[in-house]
């Protein structure tokens with residue numbers, strides 16, 4: 185496992201070297217390609233007047249533009265604006281971080297535009313347009329990042345392009361309601377990552393391949409294709425139809441059972457059948473082997489998620505051998521005051537781990553003692569189980585780094601390595617962790633176990649499938665965005681409020697019952713139930729470290745009076761509410777305030793002018809019944825972020841008002 189992690193660190197290091205600089209340079213210049221793109225399309229309903237040259241597309245004011253960390257354009261969602269004619273994709277090549285394009289429900293026509301020039305694209309949604317013609321067979325061969333492709337409800341014709349079958353990460357493929365013809369390629373069932381396949385209402389023919397029929401966890405729809413046969417469509421394919429399926433090229437409208445040729449010789453048919461089966465098996469095996477070889481390094485695959493698993497990823501932990509040269513300069517910069525984000529202390533962590541002598545600082549081993557279970561709801565495990573687990577780097581946050589480990593018993597956990605948590609000795613630390621382990625609330629993530637070493641602590645909790653609210657809101661929006669409906673967002677806000685109420689009762693005597701509430705510490709279950717993590721850490725941290733690492737210390741009162749209180753948690757809650765309603769990344773989360781949207785300032789000025797509706801994420805503001813609730817919640821959020829704590833709601837009142845909002 186140490187090796188896996190080491191490998192991860194190097195990749196992480198490379199990743200930050202390459203990517204952390206790019207966004208700040210791109211930032212302003214990204215308006216130009218977008219404006220060029222706008223000028224090249226015809227808009228017949230509504231407008232894109234908010235796209236103005238020379239302004240920042242990530243200011244939060246550009247309609248339908250989504251940004252990664254508020255810095256660089258990652259998504260274009262321009263739907264239902266009556267875009268018509270054909271579009272050129274070339275302008276968008278100048279947006280290096282573009283991952284999601286949604287142009288569905290417009291009037292676009294012509295052949296599929298050259299989206300293959302955008303190699304970083306993960307989601308492409310073109311549903312409900314009038315695109316037509318055949319798609320070139322190799323169209324998708326360079327779009328290796330593609331996860332979701334929606335071409336449904338168009339007028340495409342011809343065969344399903346075989347390059348789709350080469351996409352290693354494809355999860356959702358929607359080709360329904362077109363006029364695709366020919367057979368369903370067998371290889372389509374071999375796309376391991378595929379979860380949804382909709383081929384309904386086309387003109388496909390021949391047998392539905394077993395590679396699809398036999399797949400578990402694949403939602404398939406092939407209905408509305410008259411020429412198909414097989415188990416899925418309840419129509420048996422006999423020998424002849426398989427034979428003919430390989431070579432036939434008539435219209436194929438008649439069901440295969442009716443195409444039995446009366447003068448076929450049974451023996452010939454049999455021989456052909458056997459040959460075809462052998463050939464098919466050969467291709468399947470070759471396909472599987474090729475896919476295996478292509479499988480990416482899991483660490484690398486995680487980088488995207490990891491980049492967004494915590495916002496203030498500035499720390500990079502590297503093995504001692506790599507870091508020695510960097511150490512001297514890091515230490516001198518710390519003496520000069522370092523930067524305010526805690527990366528100074530993180531780098532200290534680097535050298536300590538190195539000195540620990542565990543062969544590069546990568547592994548979880550190197551210390552004595554075992555894992556101490558504090559909550560056995562998910563069973564018990566020990567350090568050896570964790571060491572044997574397959575691990576992936578999830579990311580670095582203000583307190584330390586996190587890994588996902590899948591243990592042999594199937595349990596997935598997150599292991600957080602927390603640096604500089606040295607305020608308490610082993611025994612009081614144990615008391616505190618056991619107290620956390622006893623908490624039971626549907627919106628609180630209860631830790632499972634911990635591991636104590638003087639220089640670092642490991643805290644183990646259950647892994648949450650949907651990652652964090654931060655990731656779902658601002659990450660790859662394409663993947664989750666359609667599920668982030670208003671009822672879901674309301675459920676998340678209310679769940680967070682309930683969890684905070686519980687913490688404020690449970691830890692009422694603490695200066696900060698949570699202290700670090702932000703969207704990266706709100707994890708989401710499969711059903712988007714929020715679970716709050718990393719709470720009540722203040723007593724465990726040394727004061728200087730706490731003030732650098734915890735979000736409650738970014739409040740106006742700490743800046744002005746060096747004081748924090750329960751009201752600081754209320755401020756953090758307000759930021760989350762507003763983050764969910766606006767869909768914007770708050771600049772408050774960043775250490776230097778550069779990038780993101782200054783939610784506090786924006787909300788305060790809009791509320792003062794009673795223009796609250798302008799603030800709401802365009803993605804959810806389509807239901808007039810709900811706008812009232814959204815505005816009410818915006819007001820609650822605004823009342824939580826008053827810069828004077830005395831003018832802020834208290835937690836109890838904030839929760840009461842949030843509970844009153846019903847769907």
Ligand SMILES: *[C@@H]1O[C@H](CO)[C@@H](O)[C@H](O)[C@H]1NC(C)=O
Nearest residue numbers: 288289309311312334336337
């Ligand atoms: C496409 O249009 C149909 C009918 O208007 C609608 O039901 C469907 O939801 C639309 N699809 C998408 C992806 O918006």
Ligand SMILES: *[C@@H]1O[C@H](CO)[C@@H](O)[C@H](O)[C@H]1NC(C)=O
Nearest residue numbers: 341342362363364365387435
């Ligand atoms: C689909 O294509 C076939 C032949 O290419 C044509 O005969 C048929 O009318 C088309 N169907 C639709 C619904 O466009």
Ligand SMILES: *[C@@H]1O[C@H](CO)[C@@H](O)[C@H](O)[C@H]1NC(C)=O
Nearest residue numbers: 360361384385405406407408
């Ligand atoms: C399959 O597609 C057809 C036609 O689009 C639709 O009517 C049907 O509901 C779909 N079935 C499932 C299970 O989604």
